[in-house]
Amino acid sequence: MLLVEDGRRSYDDIARRVSLSAPAVKRRIDRLRADGSIRGFSAVIDPEAFGWRTEALVELFYAPGTQLSVVAASLAKHPQVVEAWSVTGDADAIARVRTTDNADLERLIMDLQQDGQVIRTRSQVIMSALIARPGD
Amino acid sequence: MLLVEDGRRSYDDIARRVSLSAPAVKRRIDRLRADGSIRGFSAVIDPEAFGWRTEALVELFYAPGTQLSVVAASLAKHPQVVEAWSVTGDADAIARVRTTDNADLERLIMDLQQDGQVIRTRSQVIMSALIARPGD
DNA sequence: ATTGAAATTGCGCGTTG
């Protein structure tokens, strides 16, 4: 969708590109928002400009029988956790985290381990972005 | 920033919330965009609504001496690759991918391997999202 | 503060099932 490329495009602009009228476009978008196809709109930020200088993917290994909901709750406490997924394979979950520096990253990982059921973590720190498509 | 929560908020709306005038807000946002702190705006989509039913993190292992630029170019060819990072640790890079189904995922991985320098991959398919903060 | 652009709403029309 064109709105993924630029979430502030005007209805008129979109309308011209798809050969419709502006109101028609608005109503379609309203519908997409209502039924959840479009979750919302967001500004995409440069993390460095906000002091987040290190980013990492942290694989999390939980104690047997740990509930997903408590995992999620534990992760939600830490604003450094940008995204986290429950995954198949070796690890139980993977968190994408953003910290000010390596020390902060270390502290976060310690926190997560103390927080409860984390047995082990394995981190892969991001050196550079190869691909970044917004809106995901 | 409030614009991360809702990228289509009006200047007036923001101005009221932060006790400033609308023009002042606009100037600030213009400055943030100019200096790169705000990269842009985007609609956040429900992948399922667009037929993307499987998501995975794919660790990529490249042949020794492979250039990052060719890695990036190879990944960029595939629209299923949503994000990709060069990382420390075991793997050389990690790609977040979105496919219609498992067969499509398998095909994508084969493609990436044929495409050149990928020696090995290891995939972790995402079962559910635990945390999702937009705008990142 | 003013001027112009964009968003929003009501209404009638054509198409479809």
Add this chain to the structure above:
DNA sequence: CAACGCGCAATTTCAAT
């Protein structure tokens, strides 16, 4: 004929100068 989605035009809100 009922439901739906469109375009037009009028109104209101917003943006830019």
